[in-house]
Structure formats: structure tokens, C-alpha cells
Amino acid sequence: MGDFCDTATDLERLARETAIANAGLKNTNEPSRGTCVECGRVIPEARQKAIPGVTLCVECQAGSEE
Numbered sequence: 001m002g003d004f005c006d007t008a009t010d011l012e013r014l015a016r017e018t019a020i021a022n023a024g025l026k027n028t029n030e031p032s033r034g035t036c037v038e039c040g041r042v043i044p045e046a047r048q049k050a051i052p053g054v055t056l057c058v059e060c061q062a063g064s065e066e
């Protein structure tokens with residue numbers, strides 16, 4: 001029953017990765033959205049709503065304007 005074991009492991013891993021991916025959408029580490037391209041820190045949701053498509057956090061934005 002080696003095949004069954006492999007399949008179960010794959011499904012379990014897939015479920016775990018999906019859960020991690022879903023959590024990432026809500027919290028952190030979404031690489032192309034929601035994080036500062038300069039420092040990689042999470043950009044607060046309020047800031048993202050205020051400035052759609054914003055790619056810099058407050059600190060980096062302030063630094064780039066000075």
C-alpha cells in the first residue's frame with residue numbers, strides 16, 4: 001500500500017500548503033502585494049486602501065520624498 005501512503009502524504013502536504021497560502025493572504029508574506037518593495041515589511045491595509053497599488057511603506061515613502 002505504498003501508493004496509498006504517498007497519496008495521503010501528498011494530500012496532507014497540499015492541504016497544509018493551501019492553509020499557509022490562505023493565511024498569508026490575510027497576514028503577511030504576499031510577495032507581490034501588500035508588502036513594501038523597499039524593506040519588505042507589510043503595508044497596513046488602511047494604507048493600501050487609501051493608496052491603491054501602493055508599493056512603499058510609510059517610512060520608505062517618506063524617505064523617497066526627501
Ligand SMILES: [Zn+2]
Nearest residue numbers: 036039057060
Ligand atoms: Zn518600506
